[in-house]
Structures are given as C-alpha cells and as structure tokens.
Amino acid sequence: MSTGHHKELSTWQQVKSKSDAEDTETLHSRLWYQHTGRALAALLFYAGYSGDAQYRSLLFFKHLVAPHLGCFPIPGHTQLWQSFMTDNGSPVELSWDWGTDGRRPTVRYSIEPIGLKAGTILDPLNMLVGPIFRDHLAHVLPKLQLEWFHHFQDFFLSCRDSCHGPVDLQDHNASIFYAFDLTETETIAKVYFFPKYRAIADNDSPLNVLIRAIESAPYTTNENLKALSVFSEFAQDYANAGLEFEMLAIDLINPLDSRFKIYFRSRDTDFDSVVNIMTFGGRADSPHLRRGLQSLKTLWNSLFAVRSSCPLKEVPHRTAGMLYNLEFRLDDEFPAAKIYLPVRHYSSDDAAVIQGLDGFFQSHGRGSCMKAYKSFMATIYGSESLRTGSSVHTYIGCSIRGDGTLRVVSYFKLPLPNCLTFNDDATPISQVSAFIPSSIKINECPIELHHEAHGD
Numbered sequence: 217m218s219t220g221h222h223k224e225l226s227t228w229q230q231v232k233s234k235s236d237a238e239d240t241e242t243l244h245s246r247l248w249y250q251h252t253g254r255a256l257a258a259l260l261f262y263a264g265y266s267g268d269a270q271y272r273s274l275l276f277f278k279h280l281v282a283p284h285l286g287c288f289p290i291p292g293h294t295q296l297w298q299s300f301m302t303d304n305g306s307p308v309e310l311s312w313d314w315g316t317d318g319r320r321p322t323v324r325y326s327i328e329p330i331g332l333k334a335g336t337i338l339d340p341l342n343m344l345v346g347p348i349f350r351d352h353l354a355h356v357l358p359k360l361q362l363e364w365f366h367h368f369q370d371f372f373l374s375c376r377d378s379c380h381g382p383v384d385l386q387d388h389n390a391s392i393f394y395a396f397d398l399t400e401t402e403t404i405a406k407v408y409f410f411p412k413y414r415a416i417a418d419n420d421s422p423l424n425v426l427i428r429a430i431e432s433a434p435y436t437t438n439e440n441l442k443a444l445s446v447f448s449e450f451a452q453d454y455a456n457a458g459l460e461f462e463m464l465a466i467d468l469i470n471p472l473d474s475r476f477k478i479y480f481r482s483r484d485t486d487f488d489s490v491v492n493i494m495t496f497g498g499r500a501d502s503p504h505l506r507r508g509l510q511s512l513k514t515l516w517n518s519l520f521a522v523r524s525s526c527p528l529k530e531v532p533h534r535t536a537g538m539l540y541n542l543e544f545r546l547d548d549e550f551p552a553a554k555i556y557l558p559v560r561h562y563s564s565d566d567a568a569v570i571q572g573l574d575g576f577f578q579s580h581g582r583g584s585c586m587k588a589y590k591s592f593m594a595t596i597y598g599s600e601s602l603r604t605g606s607s608v609h610t611y612i613g614c615s616i617r618g619d620g621t622l623r624v625v626s627y628f629k630l631p632l633p634n635c636l637t638f639n640d641d642a643t644p645i646s647q648v649s650a651f652i653p654s655s656i657k658i659n660e661c662p663i664e665l666h667h668e669a670h671g672d
Contacts, residue, residue, distance in 0.1 A: 610627045
C-alpha cells in the first residue's frame, strides 16, 4: 500500500513528515511507526476520530511508544526478544471496541515495552527499558496516578533477577504490559503485571500471589474487597483447579476509582464451561445476565460454526483455550467477567470472523459500523489474506453490561509487511539491511541505530 494518496493515511503522513524534519529518531523507531503507526492511523480514521484526535494519538505513538518497542523484526536476523503480546512475537496488539447504545467505536492498543538490548547478555530479561518508559509516560501524561503502580511493581518485579536467573525457554519472559484507550480528548493508560516470578520466588501459586498483591495494596481492606472474596472462593473450588492465572491489570488513575482485572485461562472450550465461569459457578444470576449469555451464545455459534454444546477442536498451543478476566473496584459486592474468544485458534479464517461479527451485529441492530470495519481490514490486510488464514484477529472480547447488552471488542495483530516506505518510495523489507552500516549487528542491537543510518 503506497502512502500519501489515501485519505485514511493523511494524518499519519503529517506526523511522519514532522518527525522526519526533526531527525531525532532511531531506525527501529522509524520502522515501527511506518509499520504499526500506519495501521493505527487507518484504524483511527475508520473508527471516526476527528483529525485533531488522530494527530494527537499518532504523535503519542510515534514519540513515546515506537522508540520502546525494541528491535524491528527483519527477515534473516534473529529476533532475540519474542513478545508474549501476540503469537507472532509482535509487541503490539490493536483493538476496536464496537461500543453500545449507538456510540462510535473506540480504538485501543496494548504493548510490551522492549529495550534495544533485550535478549542479549546486557539485558537478558528486558529489565532496562521499564523505568525509562514509565518515566517518559508520566512526563507525557502528567495526570497519571502511580501509587498502585509502584506497589505492584515492587511486589511483582523486585524478585525478578534473584528468582529467575536464566531466560525461561519453555514459556514467556514478560514482566509488564501497558494498554492505551484513545478518546477524542485524551489517552488513558492501564498497566499489566505478571505473577509468574513472584510465584517462583515464594514457591506459591499464581492465584495466591495475585490475591496477596491485591490485599496488600494501599486502601484495601477486608470490607472493600468482597468481590475478590467471591472470586477467590470460586477459583479455589476443586472443579476449577485447572484455571491458569496469567496477569493483573490496573488503571493508572486514582486508586479509589481504578479497576482490578485478573486474567486467567481455561482449557475447557464447551459453552457450558463458559457459562460456569461467567456466572462464577452460579453465584451470579439475573435476567439481564441470562440475556447477555444468550447473545454470547449466538456470537459463539456465528464465529465458530459449531453447536455450542460441543467442545471446540483441540489445539495444542500455549494460548489455546478460553481467556477470561474478572473485574472489580474497591467496595464492589460482586466481580464482573469478560471472555476473550481466541478466534485465531478456532475460526476457519479471518473472513469467517468478519462474517460472524457482521451476522451477529446485523441481527442485533448494531451493524452501522460494519462497513467501516471491513474497509479498515481490506485497507491494511487485503481481502485475499483475510480469506487464506487466521493470522489477523487474535481475540473477540465479550462482556455483559448491566442491562444485558453484549459489549464486543475485536483484537488483532499485524503480520510482518512485505515492504516499508521511506519517503514514499517502496523499499522491500528484505533490503532494509542495506540502510544499516555493516559494523552494526541488527539482531543484537548493541547500540541505538540512528535515523541517518538509512541514508535519507
């Protein structure tokens, strides 16, 4: 796809041209913006954001996020840090929140900050970039509230070096993720922590580690953590012993308003198991909840083309099964559950996912944004690639609102492109090495690669 001639990329080009003139970025940062920033620009355009909001969001991505995504993957060179964010190792996942009540979609994305030396002997566990990114983020978003951030960072990461030693070759080595919700006027940040290393250090289960982390956070008491007690009782039932607890997220706002979000995975893939978890073993029940579960069942059947009473096909993969989170705030009596349907494992191809979403929204009178979504997908991925595999959509997230409406979010990743664009001249990605002096080893990223290295 060429640039400079598509209205959905005009703001992306403005930001690119401004930064090119400033000449301050590394080569890797430049490549991340050309690759992922271009998709983010199209996503914002098709979701209906104003020109000002597009510009602000792209500037944020280019100057804060792109420089902290690590070495851009180049064919023929080993990617020393494989992100757990997506199955292809990309540190960015984009999302389109379909909204409810006739509201336009909301664009969000999640990242894993990665240093240029991550995976080398200088930074084997990707620990160097964390404080740098956090400080830059706090500078750009001065309204961030970091009290809970510091608590959970100390709780989960203080043991990282001492408890883990060598890189885990059997599982991920992630420590922290961030996510950004983009509104017309601001960028709202969340942060995600992993219990894995504290669990190893304490010889404890990830669930117990998560509970201890929350119970020891400032402002928490037995009285205002009733929702956590409900979930803890459910999770520790014998029937739920196989749940795999992945991470904890918080909003970087006033702790009294922030959500706790505990993410966990179940290898069960029949719809009865979904109902069990979404209702916390029957502890939650209401007409609105039942209505939402019926809508979820309809979407399930549309996406997977199976009878909901049957388990989905067996997939031997680290991220197979159903992913969930439970969400609550201080003083909530009960948690709420969200499910992430891993369509990348269980749908036939991305075209089938789009068709399933289209059928569901049309049947529920919510199809007004479907044309824009299809246009985005065709613009960035191409119609042919959507029909030939499940390499785009990662999850379809579903949660049930208080009135029983099903809230749906599409998550997707970006494959490595066939070409990148330098000043509107298409350059095959296989030739990117030609822009870099031979003394620099791309796969080790021993020094920052500066803008002038590619010969503009």
